[in-house]
Amino acid sequence: MIRVGVNGYGTIGKRVADAVSAQPDMELAGVAKTQPNFEAHTAVDLGYPMYAAIPERAPLFAEAGIETAGVVDELVADADVIVDCTPSGVGAENRTMYASYDTPAIFQGGEDAAVAETSFNARANYDDARGADAVRVVSCNTTGLSRLVAPLSEAYGVEKVRATLVRRGGDPTQNSRGPINDILPNPISIPSHHGPDVRTIFPDLAIDTMGLKVPATLMHVHALNVTLESDVTAAHVRQLLEGESRVYVIPEGFGLDGAGKLKDFALDAGRPRGDIWENCVWGESISMEGRDLYLFQAIHQESDVIPENVDAIRAMTDAADAAESIERTNRTLGVGL
Amino acid sequence: MIRVGVNGYGTIGKRVADAVSAQPDMELAGVAKTQPNFEAHTAVDLGYPMYAAIPERAPLFAEAGIETAGVVDELVADADVIVDCTPSGVGAENRTMYASYDTPAIFQGGEDAAVAETSFNARANYDDARGADAVRVVSCNTTGLSRLVAPLSEAYGVEKVRATLVRRGGDPTQNSRGPINDILPNPISIPSHHGPDVRTIFPDLAIDTMGLKVPATLMHVHALNVTLESDVTAAHVRQLLEGESRVYVIPEGFGLDGAGKLKDFALDAGRPRGDIWENCVWGESISMEGRDLYLFQAIHQESDVIPENVDAIRAMTDAADAAESIERTNRTLGVGL
Amino acid sequence: MIRVGVNGYGTIGKRVADAVSAQPDMELAGVAKTQPNFEAHTAVDLGYPMYAAIPERAPLFAEAGIETAGVVDELVADADVIVDCTPSGVGAENRTMYASYDTPAIFQGGEDAAVAETSFNARANYDDARGADAVRVVSCNTTGLSRLVAPLSEAYGVEKVRATLVRRGGDPTQNSRGPINDILPNPISIPSHHGPDVRTIFPDLAIDTMGLKVPATLMHVHALNVTLESDVTAAHVRQLLEGESRVYVIPEGFGLDGAGKLKDFALDAGRPRGDIWENCVWGESISMEGRDLYLFQAIHQESDVIPENVDAIRAMTDAADAAESIERTNRTLGVGL
Amino acid sequence: MIRVGVNGYGTIGKRVADAVSAQPDMELAGVAKTQPNFEAHTAVDLGYPMYAAIPERAPLFAEAGIETAGVVDELVADADVIVDCTPSGVGAENRTMYASYDTPAIFQGGEDAAVAETSFNARANYDDARGADAVRVVSCNTTGLSRLVAPLSEAYGVEKVRATLVRRGGDPTQNSRGPINDILPNPISIPSHHGPDVRTIFPDLAIDTMGLKVPATLMHVHALNVTLESDVTAAHVRQLLEGESRVYVIPEGFGLDGAGKLKDFALDAGRPRGDIWENCVWGESISMEGRDLYLFQAIHQESDVIPENVDAIRAMTDAADAAESIERTNRTLGVGL
């Protein structure tokens, strides 16, 4: 049993905690939170040991009627692996603390690549993380891109990727974030940081990315162009992607024309939180013009990195090889729509 | 066992079907749909017998690989009660068909009150629906208002209700509806139709309502003023509402400051589709100025009427009294946050 | 000629500067800005003397090719009246500086009432500001409410005001503000601060307000209930409001059903920036139920306080009485749709 | 004097009417409208002769106190050129009527290319429209793309264009259009119709386009990639675009990071309706990776085609050559930020 601690229990942290709990070969040592809000109460209902992420705030939990098992240091000391799910930048600050307890740590994509030896995507470079002390699971967008680049470059060779990332302005709970009524080039400069981030996984990839931010909360949408090295048909590419376990090729007749309906589909299917761990590629959009592949995909920013975190835990602890881990994670979570 | 058919399998219909399936004293005879979209595929996965709502379109289901059990008439003939969940206005057109099979029918709040003998809210007038052949479960907003008016008028007497309904522009799946960036008085004339609709439940109530429509999809929010007939404290009102099984009084420290977080809370708690069947009244907002009560509540338009439909089925078939039915519905669904 | 300086050249400041420039009895001494952004360039094109609001940043203006006439202190020293249009809270910090030059100062509604001797609305309490050294022009919402309360209480007596303020989440330029997809009670506690703010103008008024924030940028919308002391008809109230120079009663046949169309109407009419200085009351919404008046009005947050600032300048310098000033301001700006 | 009639007086029509009125060599014969809404009242204030677009509705204008000069047929008969600004598809229905009076007609981009002999963009193919009887001014998006393709292909040669068009869901007045909270691939199939539409102007251009629709109303944003035939620097491209009269290269220090601020800038500058006739290309975004040019541009859908309509009138009547017409249009309207 791998004992896993989760530090930072927000959008990503709570999903990682649930996913870890669902693994037969893992055990949730506990979660560390800064404040006793609604998420803390649900954690208690789920029986997750609660640690105070900021020791001075521990009394707030008691006042709110929530028993704590200790403070975050104790959780880190106790865990075999700690998954840091704190806001961007805080992870880097926590690094020394994790190292001081010799606890291998996983960071999220909001951190700079330098936070860890290895940036990680299960499909693309699982082995790079084996035995590592610090691993960064790349961001939701980079994960989404990596899952396409890996099979495409293996099957056909990739000459160049050009991606426009139309990003949601904030998650559904982030009600102070905008924009309300604008389409923002973000960053305005090109290429955006997403391209270099993909190169932490595929160092030699030629990729240029452009980012925008729009008033939507449900999913990102990528408008993707990949110039392949081979001449292939769209049907062939589609078949390739349909064979990927973490890619869902949206069938034509389903009426799934946007994120609202994709989320409803996931909710109808009984997915926890309506999570969509898979890239959602519109089948109808997969097109070839010469060697230029085009497609649209939607990425559920809140959850696509969750199976990757689970796999990263196994890679770091050398508990399984890539194929085994991915299969186990997929089966226990229910990946595959 | 009460055999229940559901005609119209969209936002409301799919939830009614699931809720009926969860009742020990009911059986889902089947659902009727117009087209084999994603919702049809999920219904099949759930094992719901599928009927073609429009006979000529039955072949489309076959083409999509979905077996149908027949056409809607057969479902109506077979069911003890039919729940009509078709779009506003279509229910009225279906009335004669239901009557021709002598199948008691439940209609939704999008229909005019004249569609049925009785408009229905379980908390307020369950007995009016006992043995009725046609019942209309009132709309999401009217349900939300009725659940407050009932206890307030019983406990304190209500002199007058003034409600401003800030309504979501569309459900999350309705991606062609607006507004995108506007606040629309809707209707512009005052009072809006909501007040008279509440009077189908409380015929003598003095109530004036104003409606608006805004660019949000998650929940409606009501800004409510009730002039009571007695002098009471806000604390007393709060206690009263906390005693209501279909009202959730949001605790202060939970950080639940809007619909985005309320939905996340429901999703975290494992609610199917993140549904919130209860009125969500902000505890902190409950205030008294003289005999004027003020409060804010959020109403999950997609689901608050679901327990009401279940109770309406029992009322019409005289299968239980109000208290029994409400308790059974609440228990089987998991009402109560 | 009253020499007027404007400190803070953003949404409100640039409009005040233009409005002052349009007055025959006033002269714009200059404007103070913190940074040489697009608004600074337009100011230069308009020939407005530019002062550096933060002396250390003066070189940035030079680098951007913008000549400055000095720093803010010089502007304050030079002006007969300074209009502070800095962000909420900054005005209070500037108070001492203005006092040190003995320059009478006008503050905006983002400041606490305590910032000035008098809170001001031209229609309601012009005379209170005569000769004052510090005046606060109340916020856009309070201005909008005051313009209705004044005539209603004069004509009929007001027993109680209950107002729900459905506020825009941010101005069109404020692209980092949300919410994106939520309806937020804001503040959650009732009454909101707006009621007390209206009482800075009408000390004895019984008024309870509820505030919300929604994903829209164009205008606020108020759902208003006023219990009058007299029995009157809706037609009578409408006539009363049609007689108010800063209230526009939207005619029925114009198809103006929201802020988007109201703004287009103002733009079509050649209004500078499409500004709507008047309260926009939907004629069709004006209704009486007993002594309860109901109506909807839209308030253009960016501009309704502009004529009030102009009048406040005249009041403080005792340059005209209320009727004269209001008439002159209206005529020079073009108030009256 | 060219006598110009405008049929359809909405978003585009009212702007065309104003632009025509501002031309020294043109005269507005009148405008035809279907209903006497707010726009009709403003037209009357501007002294535009009003014609009933639907003869049976003429009495509605009289009831609204608006005098009509006749019905649309009379306007068509009287005009030297008619500019059709009716909704998509209606223009094609009007074609025969225009032909029956031998009145040359201009159609808008909502019509299929087949509606006219020639599709038109002043910068790219002015001469094709000389003397034509029917011309279609291409859509806002196609106009925006053509203004970049023309100089780029002249200066460097264009190997291929790949454009992602992030389109506003509706204009500010279109308050029933969505989406409210979604990012919609639209159309889902690739390439979108925009590429072929650009080829009505540049028949041999290799161009692939992807379209999306998002919850914003102010401007479209294009994420553009152009593979050039020459090796050039970004600085060189920037200089080229800065030399184009209908392209505004946004300077870095202006803080213009989105459409909200661009519109404010235009409004501050006194532009009628805050119109931005120019493509707005972010200077900071202009980048070269090898021969791949990347940039972001914002397109004001409501107004970028207006100068093109004016030029099309001159081309069809052979009143000026391209350079003369463009210069005159730019000068009279004030094109050039």
Ligand SMILES: NC(=O)c1ccc[n+]([C@@H]2O[C@H](COP(=O)([O-])OP(=O)(O)OC[C@H]3O[C@@H](n4cnc5c(N)ncnc54)[C@H](O)[C@@H]3O)[C@@H](O)[C@H]2O)c1
């Ligand atoms: N939300 C997404 O869309 C998304 C997707 C992929 C990756 N990420 C990355 O995941 C990380 C977490 O993001 P999130 O969206 O879950 O953020 P979040 O704000 O939802 O959650 C962060 C949690 O950490 C807590 N926290 C703050 N300071 C802390 C501290 N010092 N110690 C412990 N906990 C602390 C916060 O209270 C909060 O509960 C970031 O690096 C982010 O970039 C986010």
Ligand SMILES: NC(=O)c1ccc[n+]([C@@H]2O[C@H](COP(=O)([O-])OP(=O)(O)OC[C@H]3O[C@@H](n4cnc5c(N)ncnc54)[C@H](O)[C@@H]3O)[C@@H](O)[C@H]2O)c1
């Ligand atoms: N969505 C809400 O917020 C909400 C809340 C309370 C009540 N209601 C009411 O519930 C009813 C259903 O609304 P909804 O939101 O579920 O609508 P919906 O559009 O989500 O679902 C309606 C379903 O009925 C199907 N349908 C259309 N015509 C049909 C026909 N002739 N026969 C059978 N099925 C047909 C549609 O294909 C769709 O699947 C309406 O009266 C509505 O006013 C809706």
Ligand SMILES: NC(=O)c1ccc[n+]([C@@H]2O[C@H](COP(=O)([O-])OP(=O)(O)OC[C@H]3O[C@@H](n4cnc5c(N)ncnc54)[C@H](O)[C@@H]3O)[C@@H](O)[C@H]2O)c1
């Ligand atoms: N925008 C509205 O809707 C609105 C309506 C009514 C009243 N108000 C009030 O008007 C005031 C100004 O608001 P706004 O919307 O114009 O804000 P804004 O942010 O648009 O403009 C404020 C300007 O002040 C500048 N500034 C910041 N610090 C400064 C300093 N120390 N000295 C000088 N200038 C400084 C900023 O750079 C900016 O240009 C606030 O009190 C606000 O509450 C705003």
Ligand SMILES: NC(=O)c1ccc[n+]([C@@H]2O[C@H](COP(=O)([O-])OP(=O)(O)OC[C@H]3O[C@@H](n4cnc5c(N)ncnc54)[C@H](O)[C@@H]3O)[C@@H](O)[C@H]2O)c1
């Ligand atoms: N709005 C844009 O963003 C935009 C941009 C470029 C091109 N266009 C194109 O311009 C054309 C007009 O679009 P719009 O946005 O101005 O539409 P709009 O709806 O704003 O205006 C159309 C006007 O035509 C009137 N109308 C309807 N039927 C008519 C008829 N039979 N005869 C005369 N008038 C009639 C309508 O009442 C309305 O006033 C369309 O082809 C559209 O695709 C629009």
